[in-house]
Amino acid sequence: MQETFTTEQGLTLPVHDQPLLDRVRALILGGDFPPGAPVSEVFLAQEFDVSRTPIREALKQLQHEGLVEIRPKVGTFVREPTRREIVELFQLKESFEGLAAGLLARRGPVRELSVLERNLEESDEAAAAGDAERYAALVHEFHQTIILGADNNKLAEHYGRLMNQLAYHRLVLRTAGHPGRIIASTSEHRTVLEMIKDKDHFGAEAAMRNHVYASSREVLTDSRTRTD
């Protein structure tokens, strides 16, 4: 098997082109560039002290991930998803995670279940402590665990791409402040886990989809989400 590297989104890729790609992605997602700002190859090249060639490859990848738009012969520009795209992406997220929850439910007792158990406990603690940052991280872990627990690499790949496009962590942090959302969210998580433990794959899928849908509503009704 080829030497691989697993990103924080669970995407497994060849290790060789990860460092630069990740650094460029981080730079762009870091918010240093406002949406629509041009990202010149030469700038990134001297920024990371490499030639334009590897930069070009990284930008191509990021175009794939939907983070930048490459206009031929014109330039590369940071891209923020439109509201419509966010809706589309959440529809996909709902489908992906529903599928994952169903698949995980069919697998019976696996290691992931205990991870989810512990996650719920820690989520309660974080919620009680009012630690939004930690809570957001735990939400991420919960969903990530279910995706990986589905034991379907292709699903994990597509999901990784999806999440890169959504820049999800930013969105979640916003909604963590919505009153009552944390409690509702944790409760939904608990329902999902119960269904999975009961091997009710149909119910698990439905519960997960409901949860993702509710979560997407929170994001989309947040006034800070772009509306064009």
Added chain:
Amino acid sequence: MQETFTTEQGLTLPVHDQPLLDRVRALILGGDFPPGAPVSEVFLAQEFDVSRTPIREALKQLQHEGLVEIRPKVGTFVREPTRREIVELFQLKESFEGLAAGLLARRGPVRELSVLERNLEESDEAAAAGDAERYAALVHEFHQTIILGADNNKLAEHYGRLMNQLAYHRLVLRTAGHPGRIIASTSEHRTVLEMIKDKDHFGAEAAMRNHVYASSREVLTDSRTRTD
């Protein structure tokens, strides 16, 4: 809006880098290369009379699509999905197309419905005439129409990638010869369309998933599908 190009899989991409990518993909999917065969950059470069640079970009794309494997510092090799990957891809296909059917059902009467109506009629004709090639094309159109009818570009994108990986047309042609499969398949298509026309998005999704699942069973039980 940027000038774009729509592939046969419904993937919309900038036009500038399409021709070469498509030609390289066609060459590899064409079967001229056995699985595992090396695909040297210089070979492709002189084959298409360009330099290695655009070839490299195309190969990177194809790696994304899962058609080739790039081993760093070693080379690029054609890749055929393992049986496990095919199973995984069909699980995703089921999810994608189920989602699409549900979304289409919610849209009410749209242009796509008449396309599907006509498709079923022509499918009956092709089946009666025993024209497997035409029937396979119509199956492709049916599924493609539902995906596009979902009116979700991100879904269409991911679906396009998925289908590229599956090299679906090859697989369908195999199963078109299975006794009784054509009749069953057409019947399933009809059920899906009825559900959609009834705006029963839940039923449409379920019917579509059942259909895809049945179809995947046919492929996976075909002796010619690789089993490693």
Added chain:
DNA sequence: TGACGAGTTGATGTATGCAACATAATCTCT
């Protein structure tokens, strides 16, 4: 005879130069 290792080969990875093109600024003519 088999295992180990230096050298060779052939491929990819990167850097850089030049050309082509889109866009913006300027100039000219009315």
Added chain:
DNA sequence: AGAGATTATGTTGCATACATCAACTCGTCA
């Protein structure tokens, strides 16, 4: 002064040369 054409500029797109590394060959030694 305004509108069109033209020049100017900055960017990407491609080609090519060189650096780098993995796999193989072949010779040496135990």
